[in-house]
Amino acid sequence: VERKNVLVRTKRGITSGETTYNRFTRDQEVVLVDVARYEQENHEAKCFVRAGPRERVVWAPGEVKACIVTCGGLCPGLNDVIHELFQVLYYNYGVDVIYGIRNGYRGFWHEKYRPWERLTPSMIAHISQQGGTFLGSSRGGYDLEKIASAIEEHGVNQVYIVGGDGTHRAAELIMQELHRRKLKVCVVGVPKTIDNDVGVIDRSFGFNTAIKHASTAILSAMVEAQCTPNGVGIVTLMGRHAGFIATNATLAAKNVDMCLIPEVDYSLTEILEHVLAVVSRQGHCVMVVAEGAGENLLQDAPSITDESGNVKKVGSIGLYLKGQISAYCASRLPAEEPVSIKYHDPSYMIRSTPAEAEDRVYCLQLAQNAVHGAMAGYTGFTSSQVNHRSVYVPISVITAASPSRLNPKGRTWERVLSITHQREPKKKQLASKL
Amino acid sequence: VERKNVLVRTKRGITSGETTYNRFTRDQEVVLVDVARYEQENHEAKCFVRAGPRERVVWAPGEVKACIVTCGGLCPGLNDVIHELFQVLYYNYGVDVIYGIRNGYRGFWHEKYRPWERLTPSMIAHISQQGGTFLGSSRGGYDLEKIASAIEEHGVNQVYIVGGDGTHRAAELIMQELHRRKLKVCVVGVPKTIDNDVGVIDRSFGFNTAIKHASTAILSAMVEAQCTPNGVGIVTLMGRHAGFIATNATLAAKNVDMCLIPEVDYSLTEILEHVLAVVSRQGHCVMVVAEGAGENLLQDAPSITDESGNVKKVGSIGLYLKGQISAYCASRLPAEEPVSIKYHDPSYMIRSTPAEAEDRVYCLQLAQNAVHGAMAGYTGFTSSQVNHRSVYVPISVITAASPSRLNPKGRTWERVLSITHQREPKKKQLASKL
Amino acid sequence: VERKNVLVRTKRGITSGETTYNRFTRDQEVVLVDVARYEQENHEAKCFVRAGPRERVVWAPGEVKACIVTCGGLCPGLNDVIHELFQVLYYNYGVDVIYGIRNGYRGFWHEKYRPWERLTPSMIAHISQQGGTFLGSSRGGYDLEKIASAIEEHGVNQVYIVGGDGTHRAAELIMQELHRRKLKVCVVGVPKTIDNDVGVIDRSFGFNTAIKHASTAILSAMVEAQCTPNGVGIVTLMGRHAGFIATNATLAAKNVDMCLIPEVDYSLTEILEHVLAVVSRQGHCVMVVAEGAGENLLQDAPSITDESGNVKKVGSIGLYLKGQISAYCASRLPAEEPVSIKYHDPSYMIRSTPAEAEDRVYCLQLAQNAVHGAMAGYTGFTSSQVNHRSVYVPISVITAASPSRLNPKGRTWERVLSITHQREPKKKQLASKL
Amino acid sequence: VERKNVLVRTKRGITSGETTYNRFTRDQEVVLVDVARYEQENHEAKCFVRAGPRERVVWAPGEVKACIVTCGGLCPGLNDVIHELFQVLYYNYGVDVIYGIRNGYRGFWHEKYRPWERLTPSMIAHISQQGGTFLGSSRGGYDLEKIASAIEEHGVNQVYIVGGDGTHRAAELIMQELHRRKLKVCVVGVPKTIDNDVGVIDRSFGFNTAIKHASTAILSAMVEAQCTPNGVGIVTLMGRHAGFIATNATLAAKNVDMCLIPEVDYSLTEILEHVLAVVSRQGHCVMVVAEGAGENLLQDAPSITDESGNVKKVGSIGLYLKGQISAYCASRLPAEEPVSIKYHDPSYMIRSTPAEAEDRVYCLQLAQNAVHGAMAGYTGFTSSQVNHRSVYVPISVITAASPSRLNPKGRTWERVLSITHQREPKKKQLASKL
DSSP states (O other): EEEEEEEEGGGTTSOOOBOOSSOOOTTTTTEHHHHHHHHTTTOOOOOEEEEEEOOOOOOOOTEEEEEEOOSOOTTHHHHHHHHHHIIIIIIOOOOOEEEOOOOHHHHHGGGGGGEEOOOOOOHTTTTTGSSTTTTOOOSSOOHHHHHHHHHHHTTEEEEEEEEEEHHHHHHHHHHHHHHHHTTOOOOEEEEETTTOOOOSSOOOHHHHHHHHHHHHHHHHHHHHHHHHEEEEEEEEEEESSOOOHHHHHHHHOOOOOOOEOEEEEEEOOHHHHHHHHHHHHSSSEEEEEEEETHHHHHHOEEEOOTTOOOOOOOHHHHHHHHHHHHHHTTSOOOTTTTOOEEEEEEEHHTSOOOOOOOHHHHHHHHHHHHHHHHHHTSOOOEEEETTTTEEEEEEHHHHOOOOOOOOOSSHHHHHHHHHHHOOOHHHHHHHHHH | OOOOBBBBGGGSSSSSBOHHHHSSSOOOOOOEEEOOOOTTTTTOOEEEEEEEEEEEEOOOOOEEEEEEEESSSSSTTHHHHHHHHHHHIISSSSOOOOOOOOOOOHHHHHHOOOOEEEOHHHHHHGGEEEESSSTTSSOOOHHHHHHHHHHHHHHEEEEEEOOHHHHHHHHHHHHHHHHHOOOHHHHEEEEETTOHHHHHSSTTHHHHHHHHHHHHHHHHHHHHHHHHHHHEEEEESSSSSHHHHHHHHHHHOOOOEEETTTTTTOOOHHHHHHHHHHHHHHHHHEEETTTTTTTTTTTTOOOOTTTTTTTEOOOOOHHHHHHHHHHHTTTTTTTSSSSSEEEEEEEHHHHOOOOOHHHHHHHHHHHHHHHHHHHTOOOOOEEEEEEEEEEEEEHHHHHHSSSOOTTSSSHHHHHHHHHHHHOOOHHHHHHHHH | OOEEBBBOGGTTSSSSSSSSHOOOOTOOEESSSSEETTTTTTOOOOOEEEOOOHHHHHHHTOOOOEEEEESSSOOOOOOOOOOHHHHIIISSOOEEEEEEOOOHHHHHOEEESSSSSSSSSHHTGGGGGGOOTTTTOSSSOOOHHHHHHHHHHTOEEEEEEEEHHHHHHHHHHHHHHHTTTOOOOOOEEEEEOOOHHHHHHHHTHHHHHHHHHHHHHHHHHHHHHHTTEEEEEEEEEOOSSOOHHHHHHHHHHOOOEEEETTSSOOHHHHHHHHHHHHHHSSSSSEEEEEETHHHHHHHHHHHOOOOSSSSSEEHHHHHHHHHHHHHHHHHTOOOOOSOOEEEEEOOOHHHHHHOHHHHHHHHHHHHHHHHHHHHHTTTTTTEETTEEEEEEEEEHHHHOOOOOOOTTHHOOOOOOOOHHOOOOOHHHHHHOOO | OOOOOBBGHHHHHHSSSSSSSSSOOTTTHHHHHEOOTTTTOOOOOOEEEOOSSSEEESSTTTOOOEEEOSSSOTTTTTHHHHHHHHHHIIIIOOOEEEEEETTTTTHHOGGOOOEEEOOOOOTTTTTTSSSSSSTTOOSOOHHHHHHHHHHHHHHHOOEEEEEEEHHHHHHHHHHHHHHHTTTEEEEEEEOTTTTTOOOOSSTTTTHHHHHHHHHHHHHHHHHHTSSTTTEEEEEESSSSSOOOHHHHHHHHHHOOEEEEEETSOOHHHHHHHHHHHHHHHHHHHEEETTTTTTHHHHOOEEEEETTTSSSOOOOHHHHHHHHHHHHHTTTTOTSSSSEEEEEEHHHHHHHTTTHHHHHHHHHHHHHHHHHHHHHHOOSSSEEEETTTTTEEEEOOOHHHTOOOOOOTTSHHHHHHHHHHHHOOHHHHHHHHOO
């Protein structure tokens, strides 16, 4: 039976009339992926299904039971996504039963979180002005069998999962398991990563907010370095596999003197020489370091003993460089004017902020489309934006392309070089890596 | 003579080596415009030339004399654009003579602004953290003959103009006049409008920053209204022709009860009835009103006498509605609990803020590409982003498509309706407009 | 019966032990009022009772029923005061029954607000990070008889009233009426006014937060004015009777060119000449105007017709000056470069912000001491700070000294003159006022 | 020869008239220090000279040569102090020669900083909206002989020194040395410390701004902890000797679960048990730790090896506790739900921010009075505020009372206990410290 997609807002007692969407998206509508064309190319187009409300929905009113879960690290906008998933399910589609799963995948099955909590309008009314996730989150806790059974047991037929590429891989397995059990359940993802390293899509939500706070941290480091003779500021930013935050925050902050990202390997000598040259010339130096940068350097780093007495490898490239720069400059600068190095790690302050306005609108859009897709019967997709258009991307396409990396031959990196006046690493250095 | 595009940063004494771009953009590279495809469509593609540095530049080092001018109202990011135009001209292309034209078009020719000021690195070093425009701006002052003569007289051959659609129309005439005079001068635009009503392009710079501050203003109005019995907040936002700011700020702020934009006409009765219903139900009401909304209503508004004693028509839809709502509710609510209406106009506080991080990166990108285009010999284009890609759009294409308007049958408006729970205006109302 | 003041936190199940205050304040402890001494003065000291927890409390555990009400306009910090009144009553003194009175004095008696709402820890857990007042507020609704009867009827014996001088006058009458009825009820005030015009005390809560946002608004106006040829910015700030906000925001923002306050009368000519001189010299001018300034000027202002068609006197000195400056400069500046005047009224955006950290600590302190005083049996006092020390000031002393005014011969005004370079008004002008 | 204190603003071409101060402060005016009185006390009063412009100044116009230096760590407001010292010297007293000493005490004598830089109005015009210090700062570089000689050589007769208690001690020695050389030079201090541990005075400038950003950091840590199962947040704040920032930020942020300061020693067991109890009860725990807290604990801490390979004692109490809590909870919580500890150190981000409005007004006041005092012939004093009044405090009084400490039996600490519900340390613990 096909059903007409009618906004059932009357049910919630807000308006007295009945209204419908202006225009429905048809399933044949697609969005092209490769929009930059070169003369010699063939014109076969890769494309994704366009997102939006469909004229026909596959679920009867009252039939839907939904649940929402957030997994992994914090990211600005999580509460906006939760808020809007709820709003559209509840007000636009009249869904009554919407569970909030606590603290990530474990919340599905652990007895501590039983019974599942049903969300209400008043519970989520004010969450979107706050950072973090109203539902809590966690890494781990994934137990496919228990999760699938819990979903089956609660009769849930729409599962909304907000998380990164690991979370999405797990979501796909859940979908397959539910399919194996012959359950009619939609599994829908909303990609979340503060590192912006989800492939295919324009950008992940919260990224603009992260850039903002990251560049504020850089500006603080800059003030500190400039006011101190031979001041050196090292700002470690998020980005295990990709330098998106480090590079964009650098471009926003300007006046950064060196930016290190996982995609571009510098030798220790190149870094130290550059820092010393900058300090000697302008009296201070500001570095932005993605947390995943310099893996080539850390391999040679000495072991340290931490506060718990454990012997371990240096884990933080920023702290490692702090030590190296200090030692290197000590022998090359006048004893009376040593470098004064300040280490900044604003990571958690960035992750826990509420989303800025534009990211909030983006979250709203992603969440609304996630629900439209599920109501239309799609499953195994993630709600995204590609080439400035809303689309449904198969989860498998997203996970295959993630984590993505910044193109070290691309425009963003080029712009960073032009801002920082740092030089590209020498070719032989890159060669020696192989 | 064709010249190789070599970064001449050595000249500025910053690095000792010589470097070049990783990859040049070829002129055949284009970006598709229509990326959402429908089955039955033909596949002829409209496209724009891709922006980026070209391998060959048409100007010899030392030959270029450039000038930069900003026109029209303030918008976050102007200083970022000025800063980066200067940086790329000066550091990447070794241009020595870069004039800053003061206070818009008038600054080209008015004796008050003679001699033109040459920009230096120290002058623009810190401007991008400040709001407004370092060069000053103004509306008007356009005198084609005098501007062209001043450009000729100063021997300037690259003119960078930052402004809205009116400014771009004027820029095209300048280009034609210079052409008529057989002068080899590039005229390059960077589109600027706080209203985001430039057609074709993804969005204009400063828009995300504007949304942020606009939604903050809405949240203030909300607090004020919620704390007052029968409190009504009216927030007037920018948007003479288009509701982009009003709608996006509404989506970001959430909990708005009515949003009025120029593209959708409501009757006075519909507005008043909705406000009264909301106030009666929840005890307060928050309205967001684009400054250009409700022109249909203002035609019938009475004349007022202003503080200077001038008799004139009501110019502000927000103030007009304030009066109407007050009168309407007076007769329908208990005398002891009248509506308490607060009027908010945050316009200038929004326009004058510095750009947020993401907008700063966007400005940097637009400005760098503007210079790359000019150095490659392009003229009469504007530096923009279409479908998430950097492109050069002919000025005539931009002006023909501007001011653009929000699609009243589109997704953004639909989302506003779903947030505010306001109903679409009655059809006959729309009909009666014809 | 006297009772020992013991922290009864055990009751709330938070700690297992029992704890008491480190040091109790004795009733003989006082705080001197006049701490600046002149040689020839006699040394009789005016002083107030020092605030703080007393060793003996007059109420038995379980005996207290309290209520909290907020009256008048919004002010940053209201929620912090409510939050901490509740916390100390509930956790430190074990009070179970704490009513929140809605929307000011009317909330005591109006049937719409029956039954009174009992506050719970979860209700107030997160309010202090939000602007406005959780309880709502309003002006008016004062009915002595009904309020006293409602208090009697509910058996409330501690009434906490947060409001301005009018509210405090009303509070004293309530206390007298309850006394007349031979009811043992404490009436306690916490002084609130965004204008900071409460006499005797160091400053009212929320003032520092207000200064912050006011100076931000001035900086916006400054950017706007500086970027426009002959730009004039007029910023109207709160202050009907007193220029505390206008002067302090001016000192914080710096670079203001003229500041007008109710305590100092300038002639229209003096103002216009100063503005024209500044515009002619530096190309722009920024004025800060307290809303109560220039009453002498408004008396001569023409009538206007507002948007509702009502004929009335100009009510806003800022708008009046806008008209006057525009007309005055029109005849004195070149026609091609008229003044461009922007009017800014950030009032509601300032009032509705959450309190900044220091104000939050101040609110906490005022609220804790209010409760300590009531528990010790004091009534008819307001919790305040005088000479950097916490004190209890009799309500009658506060109301007699309010609204207070800035000393036009004092240091703050002198500092404003030194910042703005505006001159003091001519003596004859002051004389003509008599 | 005595000279009349006349504002010489005419000289700077700003106003055409001549103006004078409304009221001069007489040298007999004093401000009482002990304003809280107890019945039995004697009434001998300790007092300081009141600050303000004097009628007679000891310097002839044109005679004064001043210099300004900032020493030690960054603190919000340094630029405001520099800005206003310059403004009052230059505009109010017509001083032409005002040197800016670079990078602290070393800047007086090191050849690298020769010749001294003369400050101009345009150099300092916009500094007060920026963090840090325009002059640069540093620790160390103090060489009494060289400094005194440099001052003598430059003919400087007013030395303004902004710094902490160490800096003030050095300033007094400079004064004595100059005196020994029979030079007529005023040495004036403005107390600066982000820790607020300067004795005698109400508070040091920048403290309110520091509290604000510190409490923001705590709120971030709270979001992070709340969203994570068994999340523990440790926020290290400034305060080597005193817990002023830690306690006040805790009071502003609320919902903190434990606050540790140098003035109150807890045993490791007490801390660990409290944290475990809180985590077990509410699922997360937020700690605020002053950097100087827990010295008793660090004595027993194991050695670690840092990134440079150096073996050293654990220096950070926060990191030490992180390790201890992790180990302690590991054996007491279910293995599947370990504590997740996040360490936050916002120190440099706080130090480098620009001052908030109220602190800016405070800086302006301190700086103006510093100059008034010097012009009146005072020397060896520091410009301060005591009991809400501006005073001149002898440098020796300030240094004798610094660093000051929070009273562990006082109200602030009591409020912290009432907020955090942590218990006071056991008596025997305190005893064992002796």
